[in-house]
Amino acid sequence: MKVLKSLTILTFAFLLLVTDGYGYFSYNRSCEAFPEQCEQGEGLSIAAPTLGQLIIESAGGFIKSNSDYQLILREIELSSSYGANFVVLQELINNAIENMSMANSIYWQIWHTSKSLDYDPGVLEKLSQFDYLSYQVENNLDPVIFEKAANYLKVGDVRGTYKQAYKATGEILQYLETIKTRIDKNMLPSIKTCWRLNQLYLETELFGQYVSEVFFALD
Numbered sequence: 001m002k003v004l005k006s007l008t009i010l011t012f013a014f015l016l017l018v019t020d021g022y023g024y025f026s027y028n029r030s031c032e033a034f035p036e037q038c039e040q041g042e043g044l045s046i047a048a049p050t051l052g053q054l055i056i057e058s059a060g061g062f063i064k065s066n067s068d069y070q071l072i073l074r075e076i077e078l079s080s081s082y083g084a085n086f087v088v089l090q091e092l093i094n095n096a097i098e099n100m101s102m103a104n105s106i107y108w109q110i111w112h113t114s115k116s117l118d119y120d121p122g123v124l125e126k127l128s129q130f131d132y133l134s135y136q137v138e139n140n141l142d143p144v145i146f147e148k149a150a151n152y153l154k155v156g157d158v159r160g161t162y163k164q165a166y167k168a169t170g171e172i173l174q175y176l177e178t179i180k181t182r183i184d185k186n187m188l189p190s191i192k193t194c195w196r197l198n199q200l201y202l203e204t205e206l207f208g209q210y211v212s213e214v215f216f217a218l219d
Helices: 002-024 051-082 086-115 121-129 132-138 143-153 158-184 191-217
Strands: none
Touching (some): 051 086, 132 143, 132 191, 143 191, 158 191
8 A cells, every 4th residue: 555655645746736727737728729719708607618718627627536536545545544434435436527527528528619610820830840859858748648749739630639638538437437336335446446547647637738838838
C-alpha cells in the first residue's frame, strides 16, 4: 500500500495545481480554431452554448471525477489500518461516475458540434507553423503525450482532439464501472486496476493541458 499512498499524494498535489484554474488546462482556447466559439455569453443556460463554454463545463466534470477518485484511493489506503468503509466508497464511486458521465457527454457534444463549424484558416496556419519540438523541449513536457497532441494540432485536426477526449473519458468510465462492481459487493478493487485508472486520468489531463498550452503559445 506504500506505493498507492505515494501515488495518491502526488496526484492530490497535481489536482491542487489544476482545480482552481481548470479552464486554462483542458482544451482551453482550442475554441479559437472556430470563429466566435470562445464567446462566453451568459453561461450554459443559453440555447446554444459556445464550444468555449462547453469546454470549461466538461473540464469541471473531469476534475471533479478525478477528485472523487483520489478520495477513493485514500479510503482504500486507510482500509489497510481501519478496514474498508464501503458506505463512503459507494458514495464516492457514484459521484466519480456521475461527474465523468457528464464530462463524457459534453465532450461528445463538443466533438459533434465542431463538425458543423468551419475552421479559422488563420489559426490553422499558426498551428501548422508552430515549433512543437522546441516547445516540448523548452518546457520539459512529457514527449509521448505531447507528441500525441501535436500530431493532431500540426495538421489542424482540432476536432480530433475532442474525439480523443470523448474516447478517453469513455475508457475511464469503463474502469470506474469495474471498480463500482467490486465496491457494490463490499470488495475492494484490485491494486492493478487502481494504478491503470490513475494513470489514465493523468494522461488524459495532460493531453488536454498540452492542447491548451499550444493555443496559449500561439499569441
